Amino acid sequence: MREIRATVLENKRIADEVYSLTFAAEEEIVVRPGQFCMIGVGGFPLRRPIAVCKAEGERITVCYRLKGGGTRALAREYKTGEKLSVLLPLGNGFYVKESEKKVAVVGGGVGIFPLIAAIRAYSKHKQVYAYMGFRGRAAVCMEYEMARGEKLVIATDDGSVGFHGTSVQAFMQDVDEIKPDVVLACGPTPMLRALKSAMHGRNIPVYVSLEERMGCGIGACLVCVCEKTDGAHARVCKDGPVFEINDVVL
């Protein structure tokens, strides 16, 4: 984990309200899939947590959806050549055991972005089945990256592309056929809840990456906690963002 002054290489719109930002770190940075960074946006006291999509040596790519003032300023003001203050790599990231050969990834909303890093990493040595949910055609992006595995199902809420429904529904149609050894998921809390109840009793480990508002991003301030099923609090930024689905209260 370190704080770098990165240089923006590219910051471009890739879908409706979605941008892809690539920056050059000062040196090679090793990032595990599911880890994230905290990006400083000029004029905003809090850095924005964004998952790392791609890490290729010094080149790091993140993708973000326009939400409020911070992401809008990031899209508007950080052109090629601008400097960016970034803390990375943060959090635990996904962990897939050597013995787990079939990996299913289920994503929705901005949750698809950390999963792209997982698809890139695990499709080299494992069979990856991807189920990715979008609002509609205009929101679909990064198909090329998502299609690296055995299978890709794009699900849209309005049915304009692919499966008509949620990525969880699409995945549950296939789960008994593909029999994944492990499931990695990221997306809005209702989606994760649906996945948790659908996977209940199946005896397949499911790891979810959570989102929470953050202060420091490095584990010091206790702003970003989630509740564990044993009643304890865990820090999403340091102990997470990835947790076993049965260990956390969703």
Added chain:
Amino acid sequence: MADLSVNLCGVTLKNPVIPASGTFGFGREFDEIYDISCLGGVATKGIALTPWGGNPVPRIAESSGVILNAVGLQNPGVEKFIAEDLPWLKGKTRVIANVVGRTMEDYEGVCERLNGLVDFLELNISCPNVRCGGMAFGIRPENIEEITARAKAKCPSTPLIVKLSPNVESIPRNAQAAERGGADALSLVNTFTGLAIDIERRRPILANNTGGVSGAGIKPIAVRMVYEAAHAVSIPVIGMGGITCAEDAVEFLMAGAVAVQVGTQNFTDTRACPKIIAGLNEWCDAHKVARVADLTDTLQFNG
């Protein structure tokens, strides 16, 4: 190279820059980014007698130039601090243990347990508590004097800093109440109570509804309050509230502070504290100030 060291209650700090309580944990995480032994001291996360779980999330919100937090003083309790964090932190820099409680006895217990073990105790009297019907001890002068006296009786060997709340009628009167109670130093300001609203949902952003406002936007109010406190008492004052750079720290020193704390800026810029230390040195050199301690209380009010 200016002399950055300052003397606080007879204890030398290598420089006047201290990360503020609650924004720095116990220093471990920041030490992964930079060597925290460069700091004048570390004000720890508030420590209670027993572990506290804190508030539900969201615990943080942002507004122009400020943030609001309602962490609810989640902390591991004094025994875990002594067993796990203090041995790690001790010797690296001065340890300022921030103390929280819901009752007088909570505060007394923590002070007694940490007496002689840390360099300073800092009493956070802004927490809502049972005794004052949910209101903080730190609002009324009579409550401040009582809690200070009772805490000080339990920590005779460790200098006691009383951290003042800004959500009060009179800073000078509260500062004097702490001094009468036996405080060895004061620190201020804690956060201002605020409310941020999600207008789409017509609900507060924070689960706790209200939260403490901190960050750059509070600085002028904090500087005024530090000036008022420093001129009402003869014990040293540590200033904070919205410090983002060395120049901000100089303002607090000129207003009467002996040292400063930096909170929210640690989130904006993880290396804020070492940058402010370096900046203070540069500022002193550029202004031919040989010792940073010479800046304290040098403000001249217009006639």
